Amino acid sequence: MEGFKLTKTQELQRELFHTFAENEIRPIARDMDEAEEYSMELVKKMQKCHFFGIPYSKEYGGAGADVLTYTLAMEELSKVDASTGITLSVHTSLCCSCINEFGTEEQKQTYLRPLIDGSKIGCFALTEPNAGTDASGVQKEAKKEGDHYILNGTSIFTTNSGFADTFIVFALTDKSKGPKGMSAFIVDRTMPGVSVGTNIPRMGIRAASNCEVAYEDVVVPADRLLGQEGKGYKIAMQALAGGRIGIGAQSVGIAQGAINEAMKYVKERKQFGKPISKFQNTQFKLAEMQTKVDAARLMVWRAAQAKDAHENYAPLAAMCKLFASDVVNEVTRGCVQLFGGYGYSREYPVERMMRDAKITEIYEGTSEAMKMVISGSMKI
Amino acid sequence: MKIIVCIKQVPDTVDVKIDPKTGNLIREGLPVIINPDDKAGIEAALAIKEQTGATIQVVSMGPPQADVALREALAMGCDEAVLISAREFGGSDTYATSGIIAAAIRKLGMPEILITGRQAIDGDTAQVGPQIGEKLHIPQVSYVEEIQEVTADHLIVKRQFEDGYHIIKIKTPCLLTAIGELAKPRYMTVSGIVEAYNKEIKVLGFEELKDDLELDMIGTKGSPTNVYQSFPKQLKAPGTVLKDMSDDELVAAIMAKLEEKHVI
Numbered sequence: 232m233e234g235f236k237l238t239k240t241q242e243l244q245r246e247l248f249h250t251f252a253e254n255e256i257r258p259i260a261r262d263m264d265e266a267e268e269y270s271m272e273l274v275k276k277m278q279k280c281h282f283f284g285i286p287y288s289k290e291y292g293g294a295g296a297d298v299l300t301y302t303l304a305m306e307e308l309s310k311v312d313a314s315t316g317i318t319l320s321v322h323t324s325l326c327c328s329c330i331n332e333f334g335t336e337e338q339k340q341t342y343l344r345p346l347i348d349g350s351k352i353g354c355f356a357l358t359e360p361n362a363g364t365d366a367s368g369v370q371k372e373a374k375k376e377g378d379h380y381i382l383n384g385t386s387i388f389t390t391n392s393g394f395a396d397t398f399i400v401f402a403l404t405d406k407s408k409g410p411k412g413m414s415a416f417i418v419d420r421t422m423p424g425v426s427v428g429t430n431i432p433r434m435g436i437r438a439a440s441n442c443e444v445a446y447e448d449v450v451v452p453a454d455r456l457l458g459q460e461g462k463g464y465k466i467a468m469q470a471l472a473g474g475r476i477g478i479g480a481q482s483v484g485i486a487q488g489a490i491n492e493a494m495k496y497v498k499e500r501k502q503f504g505k506p507i508s509k510f511q512n513t514q515f516k517l518a519e520m521q522t523k524v525d526a527a528r529l530m531v532w533r534a535a536q537a538k539d540a541h542e543n544y545a546p547l548a549a550m551c552k553l554f555a556s557d558v559v560n561e562v563t564r565g566c567v568q569l570f571g572g573y574g575y576s577r578e579y580p581v582e583r584m585m586r587d588a589k590i591t592e593i594y595e596g597t598s599e600a601m602k603m604v605i606s607g608s609m610k611i
Numbered sequence: 612m613k614i615i616v617c618i619k620q621v622p623d624t625v626d627v628k629i630d631p632k633t634g635n636l637i638r639e640g641l642p643v644i645i646n647p648d649d650k651a652g653i654e655a656a657l658a659i660k661e662q663t664g665a666t667i668q669v670v671s672m673g674p675p676q677a678d679v680a681l682r683e684a685l686a687m688g689c690d691e692a693v694l695i696s697a698r699e700f701g702g703s704d705t706y707a708t709s710g711i712i713a714a715a716i717r718k719l720g721m722p723e724i725l726i727t728g729r730q731a732i733d734g735d736t737a738q739v740g741p742q743i744g745e746k747l748h749i750p751q752v753s754y755v756e757e758i759q760e761v762t763a764d765h766l767i768v769k770r771q772f773e774d775g776y777h778i779i780k781i782k783t784p785c786l787l788t789a790i791g792e793l794a795k796p797r798y799m800t801v802s803g804i805v806e807a808y809n810k811e812i813k814v815l816g817f818e819e820l821k822d823d824l825e826l827d828m829i830g831t832k833g834s835p836t837n838v839y840q841s842f843p844k845q846l847k848a849p850g851t852v853l854k855d856m857s858d859d860e861l862v863a864a865i866m867a868k869l870e871e872k873h874v875i
Contacts, residue, residue, distance in 0.1 A: 240808040243682060247799045281801040294802035304801075 284347025309484025326353025
């Protein structure tokens with residue numbers, strides 16, 4: 232990106248994401264939401280187009296594009312289906328990033344490569360029933376015994392866990408040190424003792440897979456430790472900081488998707504003898520919403536650009552997520568209102584978008600947690 | 612084996628509007644795409660590449676903006692891209708255009724297989740492909756809907772025909788014009804786009820081709836045809852459905868209608 236314009240490469244990437252979303256995802260988005268199940272066929276199609284390794288180096292089989300391009304994917308895919316957005320986001324910016332940034336060369340070759348070529352799907356197991364925003368409350372435990380660790384505990388709301396192959400699991404290696412005793416491990420779904428529960432019924436992003444995962448005496452070889460013992464909390468916080476740019480982009484996508492639906496509808500729907508698009512209330516409402524979405528998009532792009540430039544992006548990422556997640560909730564609510572009764576019905580996709588929007592204020596750090604990050608960076 | 616695919620960048624005519632005063636296409640704000648038949652040609656070439664390891668050169672004639680169409684073809688998996696572009700080529704009709712493209716192909720080296728789309732959705736002439744074949748003196752099959760066999764010295768292809776199809780064995784080098792049914796184009800890939808923009812696009816201008824072209828063979832001067840007028844298609848009246856009649860009554864009703872219209 233230069234100035235406020237995308238490069239030609241980024242423009243063509245956006246066209247690819249847009250066309251793919253329209254042709255492959257739009258026709259099945261509603262059915263996936265109703266069925267509360269993600270399409271594995273869609274995962275394969277996304278893999279073919281190299282969607283699972285967008286901002287990663289070609290050295291490990293990635294596409295070699297930038298973080299900004301990844302936000303374009305998040306926006307375009309989320310415009311038609313927020314569940315696809317989060318599936319890609321957790322894989323890319325939470326799971327892959329931990330190995331990419333903290334893994335050894337050998338770990339990258341062994342575990343990162345199949346993730347970013349899309350042959351394996353990743354997830355991120357930090358949150359526990361009693362450790363949400365207070366991630367330092369993690370109780371999963373990994374006890375070292377010779378050349379391996381014995382992992383025990385539970386993670387909850389583990390996105391992608393229903394079908395993921397590779398789990399980044401955060402557990403205490405030294406209980407006495409609190410968060411400083413937390414470590415991160417690369418765990419395979421197939422390891423004995425890993426058991427994934429059923430999809431947790433949810434209000435939105437219902438097609439995504441989000442289960443509880445239990446770890447019972449799982450033998451994790453020591454060479455699957457990421458970084459060093461005690462670095463887990465730092466790894467988790469860094470991954471989440473990057474992930475927020477993706478959630479900001481997802482929010483922009485859901486919001487823009489809802490506005491696009493509303494634009495079509497208000498031109499067709501007639502009341503009082505003319506299309507409702509002719510009423511100033513409709514025009515002003517859409518103008519306000521589009522302005523906010525544009526502002527949110529620019530914030531997302533700025534955070535992505537800072538990450539690409541290896542600058543301190545964490546406060547920018549928190550700001551873009553805080554703002555965009557607020558905007559998407561306002562915008563989807565406003566779009567349902569423009570549709571009236573039809574917007575509330577499941578016949579049109581805006582009710583799904585409104586349900587999907589809420590989670591953006593909660594996951595990868597709540598809006599309140601974003602304010603903690605931002606105010607912290609302001610040194611108030 | 613080398614394959615050359617000729618593509619054209621065209622306005623996306625799905626939602627096209629005609630200026631009622633001038634009768635011309637309103638190009639402003641229209642997204643541009645690779646002509647659909649040409650894109651099917653790219654996919655067919657990529658399938659042959661996967662089978663035989665052939666290399667694919669993709670060629671387009673147009674203004675510098677046609678660069679995007681070539682990048683898209685590279686991002687789908689084509690190996691090299693060539694843009695034929697010069698001020699002197701502007702205003703060329705199908706006859707002049709095919710002469711320029713044929714000269715470019717001679718310059719690039721004759722491939723075993725040359726593929727063009729059947730016709731472009733903006734001009735709909737279906738002339739440029741076959742004319743290129745004629746000017747290169749190579750055999751051609753138009754309206755190709757399937758490529759059944761590929762060897763170094765011949766191909767077996769299925770050609771769509773009005774009331775059926777032809778299975779044709781053709782010697783290489785040859786030209787095929789592709790129809791949409793030939794292949795469903797794949798998507799670009801994210802990594803393909805990154806690579807496409809790292810590649811250089813070769814540009815062939817008038818200078819590079821002048822040994823093979825005279826100035827009076829190209830551009831407006833070298834074009835025997837001119838567009839006299841363009842207008843939107845008029846919708847025809849809907850057909851009539853005859854039902855609830857016996858076969859004899861149906862035959863009688865159709866015959867009466869044909870006589871009324873002086874068809875018979």
